[in-house]
Amino acid sequence: xxxxxxxxxxxxxxxxxxxxxxxxxxxxxxxxxxxxxxxxxxxxxxxxxxxxxxxxxxxxxxxxxxxxxxxxxxxxxxxxxxxxxxxxxxxxxxxxxxxxxxxxxxxxxx
Amino acid sequence: xxxxxxxxxxxxxxxxxxxxxxxxxxxxxxxxxxxxxxxxxxxxxxxxxxxxxxxxxxxxxxxxxxxxxxxxxxxxxxxxxxxxxxxxxxxxxxxxxxxxxxxxxxxxxxxx
Numbered sequence: 001x002x003x004x005x006x007x008x009x010x011x012x013x014x015x016x017x018x019x020x021x022x023x024x025x026x027x028x029x030x031x032x033x034x035x036x037x038x039x040x041x042x043x044x045x046x047x048x049x050x051x052x053x054x055x056x057x058x059x060x061x062x063x064x065x066x067x068x069x070x071x072x073x074x075x076x077x078x079x080x081x082x083x084x085x086x087x088x089x090x091x092x093x094x095x096x097x098x099x100x101x102x103x104x105x106x107x108x109x110x
Numbered sequence: 111x112x113x114x115x116x117x118x119x120x121x122x123x124x125x126x127x128x129x130x131x132x133x134x135x136x137x138x139x140x141x142x143x144x145x146x147x148x149x150x151x152x153x154x155x156x157x158x159x160x161x162x163x164x165x166x167x168x169x170x171x172x173x174x175x176x177x178x179x180x181x182x183x184x185x186x187x188x189x190x191x192x193x194x195x196x197x198x199x200x201x202x203x204x205x206x207x208x209x210x211x212x213x214x215x216x217x218x219x220x221x222x
Contacts, residue, residue, distance in 0.1 A: 031208065043212045050208060090153055098144045099210055101153035
């Protein structure tokens with residue numbers, strides 16, 4: 001079944017470590033997104049990509065970077081993790097009629 | 111003013127009642143409107159979308175859109191305890207081409 005997958009599902013790391021969250025999809029969608037969700041702050045867009053050669057910053061891109069390795073793969077990196085990056089991270093895909101979310105990665109930075 | 115605002119919750123309704131969830135948006139150029147349901151600890155799930163003024167029905171769910179008033183709502187008829195979740199309103203188009211702007215969400219509890 002066409003799907004959006006994220007790895008890892010849970011990760012605990014220490015301040016200063018480099019972390020990569022990976023997203024892959026079998027939906028054939030061109031558009032991919034990374035969000036973080038914090039209690040009381042809702043979903044906030046970190047980066048988005050409309051195709052392999054297109055990368056755009058969202059509202060909270062500082063401290064993050066992304067790589068679109070292929071149409072189906074979109075990775076999010078935290079170059080030097082800090083505690084306030086502790087959150088639930090979602091990848092999403094779209095063909096323009098709403099976004100479809102992966103299961104999420106719960107990241108804890110100690 | 112927030113770009114997308116939802117009625118403050120939590121909202122509690124008895125089983126079998128109609129739950130009404132409301133959302134207003136600030137960008138008059140917005141063209142597409144979505145409702146997501148999110149269970150605790152899970153990812154948002156798209157349940158309805160609407161593009162044109164008026165009502166759109168899908169089973170127990172009805173989305174209503176009034177672009178002149180910049181208002182979109184979701185009605186859930188015959189509410190069930192399994193409908194208990196956070197409902198997110200999202201808007202696309204206008205200055206947010208190709209991406210969604212989400213509201214903060216409304217927590218709905220349906221009690222037996």
